[in-house]
Amino acid sequence: MSQPQTVKIGLLGFGNIGAGLVDLIQQNRQAYLQRTGLDLDVTIALVRDLSKSRLYGGVELTTNPSDIYQFRHVDIVVELMGGLEPARTLVLECLRRGKHVVTANKSLLAWHGKEIFRTAARLKRSVGFEASVCGGIPLIRVLNSGLIANEIDLIYGIVNGTTNYILSKMHQDRLGYKQALAEAQEAGFAEPNPHNDVSGIDAAEKLAVLAGLAFGVDVLPNQIPCQGIERLTLEDIRSAEEMGYVIKMLAYGKQSGRSLDLRVQPTLIPNSHPLANVANENNAVFIHGSAVSDMMLYGKGAGRYPTASAVLSDIVEIARSGFVPSRINDNQYISKLTTQKSRFYIRIDIPDRPGAIGKITTHFGKHKISISHAAADLVKRTGSRGRVTILTHDVSEKRLQKALSEIEQWPDLHSHPLAIRVF
Numbered sequence: 328m329s330q331p332q333t334v335k336i337g338l339l340g341f342g343n344i345g346a347g348l349v350d351l352i353q354q355n356r357q358a359y360l361q362r363t364g365l366d367l368d369v370t371i372a373l374v375r376d377l378s379k380s381r382l383y384g385g386v387e388l389t390t391n392p393s394d395i396y397q398f399r400h401v402d403i404v405v406e407l408m409g410g411l412e413p414a415r416t417l418v419l420e421c422l423r424r425g426k427h428v429v430t431a432n433k434s435l436l437a438w439h440g441k442e443i444f445r446t447a448a449r450l451k452r453s454v455g456f457e458a459s460v461c462g463g464i465p466l467i468r469v470l471n472s473g474l475i476a477n478e479i480d481l482i483y484g485i486v487n488g489t490t491n492y493i494l495s496k497m498h499q500d501r502l503g504y505k506q507a508l509a510e511a512q513e514a515g516f517a518e519p520n521p522h523n524d525v526s527g528i529d530a531a532e533k534l535a536v537l538a539g540l541a542f543g544v545d546v547l548p549n550q551i552p553c554q555g556i557e558r559l560t561l562e563d564i565r566s567a568e569e570m571g572y573v574i575k576m577l578a579y580g581k582q583s584g585r586s587l588d589l590r591v592q593p594t595l596i597p598n599s600h601p602l603a604n605v606a607n608e609n610n611a612v613f614i615h616g617s618a619v620s621d622m623m624l625y626g627k628g629a630g631r632y633p634t635a636s637a638v639l640s641d642i643v644e645i646a647r648s649g650f651v652p653s654r655i656n657d658n659q660y661i662s663k664l665t666t667q668k669s670r671f672y673i674r675i676d677i678p679d680r681p682g683a684i685g686k687i688t689t690h691f692g693k694h695k696i697s698i699s700h701a702a703a704d705l706v707k708r709t710g711s712r713g714r715v716t717i718l719t720h721d722v723s724e725k726r727l728q729k730a731l732s733e734i735e736q737w738p739d740l741h742s743h744p745l746a747i748r749v750f
């Protein structure tokens with residue numbers, strides 16, 4: 328074996344994922360050396376609080392960021408602190424100081440990727456970000472190199488483990504939304520403040536990164552139409568099941584000619600679709616490429632070791648290859664209401680009165696929206712609350728939104744109508 332190449336690694340952040348990375352390297356250093364010819368060594372880590380007890384030792388700790396980028400012997404800096412600032416400033420400074428960077432931070436890339444990739448390209452430094460989307464699934468490498476021969480026209484999937492866990496609990500254990508969320512928090516799959524996950528922001532940030540790779544567009548997360556899961560009830564889950572579907576939170580991107588449709592939303596998936604069986608915290612992504620046709624990647628989208636595994640793969644690739652240019656996208660994405668048609672599940676909460684279902688179907692008829700299934704649950708529940716659920720035939724989102732916006736003006740409505748796309 329030729330002389331091993333030592334790779335000195337500095338961490339910006341030594342929390343959950345940082346600990347996983349250090350543990351993997353300390354446990355398997357010899358095995359990695361044999362496999363890669365690289366002697367990986369995490370030497371220094373930036374933290375906020377020096378007095379906090381750490382799971383793994385053998386790493387010098389500092390609260391001074393310049394110790395990381397001024398450290399002569401650090402070859403690769405791994406950003407594992409999360410958030411936008413100071414992560415953005417520190418990553419840019421590391422690149423300027425000649426370091427290659429690996430990051431697991433999808434928010435940073437979704438909002439500031441262009442600036443970071445441009446800076447890296449100018450300075451001939453690499454930015455690895457395999458861990459930023461779908462944790463342990465090597466999705467970024469598949470898009471960046473494995474499928475380089477393909478035009479990708481479709482990419483969609485379950486990219487947020489928290490919402491998939493909550494929806495799985497609602498389906499499998501018949502829990503209401505709040506109960507399922509509390510269980511996800513207890514199991515460590517949801518943050519104490521779950522807003523970014525349940526509202527779809529996290530998935531939109533991941534989709535922004537994926538859309539850059541798959542479609543070559545420069546898109547910010549707030550340009551992606553986004554619908555959360557907070558309004559879903561156990562009754563929606565049951566109604567979907569009765570119609571032969573499960574509800575999944577999907578990140579979806581489809582290119583048709585010059586039009587690109589990006590969205591994050593709960594979606595009714597037919598029971599026969601492979602995504603219907605992706606349960607709990609797992610992730611799965613479907614890709615259609617012009618040469619390979621369909622493929623699906625499945626696995627753990629988060630967690631200490633799956634994410635550290637992805638970080639480590641970037642470190643090895645950069646240590647082997649040096650400068651690997653990142654893709655920079657100049658095509659701006661313009662979001663618009665799609666003219667593409669699909670079926671929709673609609674729930675309208677209205678008072679328990681005779682003729683309620685007729686009023687709704689007549690209204691939809693007036694808007695030329697045909698209905699394939701309608702059910703009324705006008706049994707007396709709280710007060711005189713009732714509920715009508717409808718499955719439409721194919722309709723454009725524009726037409727449906729118009730019909731629903733008029734229903735919203737009805738004085739007797741209990742809440743805004745809920746519309747969920749059918750895959």
Ligand SMILES: NC(=O)c1ccc[n+]([C@@H]2O[C@H](COP(=O)([O-])OP(=O)(O)OC[C@H]3O[C@@H](n4cnc5c(N)ncnc54)[C@H](OP(=O)(O)O)[C@@H]3O)[C@@H](O)[C@H]2O)c1
Nearest residue numbers: 340341342343344374375376407408409431432629630634
């Ligand atoms: N957790 C996952 O499953 C997962 C999956 C995929 C991607 N990621 C991404 O991986 C990154 C790290 O996640 P994590 O779960 O490891 O986070 P974490 O446990 O909260 O760790 C963050 C680390 O960064 C340090 N830090 C934060 N702000 C700092 C500041 N201003 N100055 C100095 N140090 C600072 C913290 O220091 P102290 O320890 O002193 O507080 C801590 O060591 C995030 O971008 C996250 O989105 C996480």
